[in-house]
Amino acid sequence: MQKVYAILLRQHIGVVNKPLVKVGDVVEKGTLIAVPDGLGANLHASVSGRIQEVTERAILIEADPVQPDGFKPISGDGGILDIIREAGIVGMGGAGFPTHVKMNVDLKGGVVIANGVECEPILEHNIQQMIEDPQLVYNGLRYAMQAVNAAKGIFAVKAKNSRAIAALKGVIRDKTIEIAELPDMYPMGEERAIIREVLGKLLAPDQLPSAAQAVVANVETLSRIAEAVDLKKPVIAKNVTVAGRLKSGSGPQVFRDVPLGTTVAELIETAGGIAGEYGEIIAGGPFTGQSAGLDDVITKTSGGILVTIPLTAEKRKMGLLVCACGANEERLREIAGKMGAPVVGVERCKQVLDVRGGIKCENPGNCPGQAEKVLKLKKSGAEVLLISNCSDCSNTVMGVAPKLKLPVYHHTDHALRTVNHPLIRKLKS
Numbered sequence: 001m002q003k004v005y006a007i008l009l010r011q012h013i014g015v016v017n018k019p020l021v022k023v024g025d026v027v028e029k030g031t032l033i034a035v036p037d038g039l040g041a042n043l044h045a046s047v048s049g050r051i052q053e054v055t056e057r058a059i060l061i062e063a064d065p066v067q068p069d070g071f072k073p074i075s076g077d078g079g080i081l082d083i084i085r086e087a088g089i090v091g092m093g094g095a096g097f098p099t100h101v102k103m104n105v106d107l108k109g110g111v112v113i114a115n116g117v118e119c120e121p122i123l124e125h126n127i128q129q130m131i132e133d134p135q136l137v138y139n140g141l142r143y144a145m146q147a148v149n150a151a152k153g154i155f156a157v158k159a160k161n162s163r164a165i166a167a168l169k170g171v172i173r174d175k176t177i178e179i180a181e182l183p184d185m186y187p188m189g190e191e192r193a194i195i196r197e198v199l200g201k202l203l204a205p206d207q208l209p210s211a212a213q214a215v216v217a218n219v220e221t222l223s224r225i226a227e228a229v230d231l232k233k234p235v236i237a238k239n240v241t242v243a244g245r246l247k248s249g250s251g252p253q254v255f256r257d258v259p260l261g262t263t264v265a266e267l268i269e270t271a272g273g274i275a276g277e278y279g280e281i282i283a284g285g286p287f288t289g290q291s292a293g294l295d296d297v298i299t300k301t302s303g304g305i306l307v308t309i310p311l312t313a314e315k316r317k318m319g320l321l322v323c324a325c326g327a328n329e330e331r332l333r334e335i336a337g338k339m340g341a342p343v344v345g346v347e348r349c350k351q352v353l354d355v356r357g358g359i360k361c362e363n364p365g366n367c368p369g370q371a372e373k374v375l376k377l378k379k380s381g382a383e384v385l386l387i388s389n390c391s392d393c394s395n396t397v398m399g400v401a402p403k404l405k406l407p408v409y410h411h412t413d414h415a416l417r418t419v420n421h422p423l424i425r426k427l428k429s
């Protein structure tokens with residue numbers, strides 16, 4: 001077990017948390033150690049021990065050699081929304097928006113969609129949670145429905161995940177809760193894509209799900225709500241998938257309840273250790289993950305730790321095609337740099353829109369055509385392409401680029417090759 005756990009004061013969307021502890025303080029697993037001074041979520045100690053250091057970035061806890069199984073409970077006073085706030089729950093599917101803020105809506109009989117899509121390839125922790133613990137997720141969905149005054153609950157799961165669907169069917173005892181089976185494409189798990197598929201409403205990029213009388217919550221987030229309400233448990237751990245170039249084999253391994261602040265190095269060692277030379281460590285999924293280091297730590301929004309094979313060396317002039325739901329320009333440039341290719345042109349899919357300081361897709365996963373962008377990149381002097389497009393748009397690029405004699409890389413290639421997963425190219429008909 002590692003000795004020191006760094007609990008980052010900024011783990012997700014919102015402000016940097018304000019520490020409540022000082023060096024030398026003794027904390028229990030579950031002690032409240034930092035609070036947000038604005039938009040954010042409470043932070044609790046993930047291990048019992050002593051505060052070693054408090055910096056602007058993190059609270060470092062020197063862990064006791066023997067850790068208790070239990071935890072210090074939250075008070076659990078008030079309604080469901082108060083409990084969610086007190087427990088420090090955030091969206092665990094990626095961005096980490098504070099759940100007590102997201103669920104502070106009155107849907108007036110609308111719907112809560114449990115996001116069990118897990119649209120990133122390789123990741124399996126959400127699927128496994130539904131298979132192993134469907135009751136917990138189901139209870140969380142019911143509590144979320146109460147919190148937002150929803151009359152209906154829908155589990156959104158890919159049809160291919162039949163074991164998860166069977167497990168959920170085994171616990172659903174309520175006619176107001178059903179399962180929607182979704183196609184296997186990226187980005188099926190994007191909030192607006194789910195709402196479009198499940199409710200038949202396409203929201204504008206700047207609209208929130210509440211515009212469709214809906215709230216979308218990841219299945220792990222829902223399980224944490226159930227733990228907070230039923231067990232008075234704060235968020236002190238995260239479920240994570242580890243995969244890639246490991247001595248134990250490349251397939252996904254799911255680790256439930258990894259303490260926050262666990263280093264990437266420690267988690268990889270637990271998973272078997274790195275097998276020889278590697279390319280990148282990706283924190284997250286192949287599409288939206290970022291490169292990480294061994295000293296980085298698990299936070300409330302960690303999802304995957306992927307150790308990849310070395311990236312393909314490429315010296316030809318490269319054109320980048322950016323998707324709003326995959327890698328952004330910065331990440332594509334990083335990958336091009338690691339491959340060794342000079343970047344001579346950058347284009348965005350024409351459905352990419354600037355929204356509130358970030359980029360969003362007008363209609364996620366429905367290709368608007370890519371021929372014009374591919375031609376522009378060719379005119380910029382590109383001899384090869386690096387794209388971050390969704391499944392549908394990658395399919396379209398593959399209908400155009402080879403005719404122009406432009407070989408195509410997808411930014412997920414090195415991660416997918418590592419685990420022998422089919423590459424994102426032509427869709428199977």
Ligand code: SF4
Nearest residue numbers: 323324349361365390
């Ligand atoms: S349509 Fe374009 S922006 Fe939208 S998901 Fe596909 S590639 Fe990305």
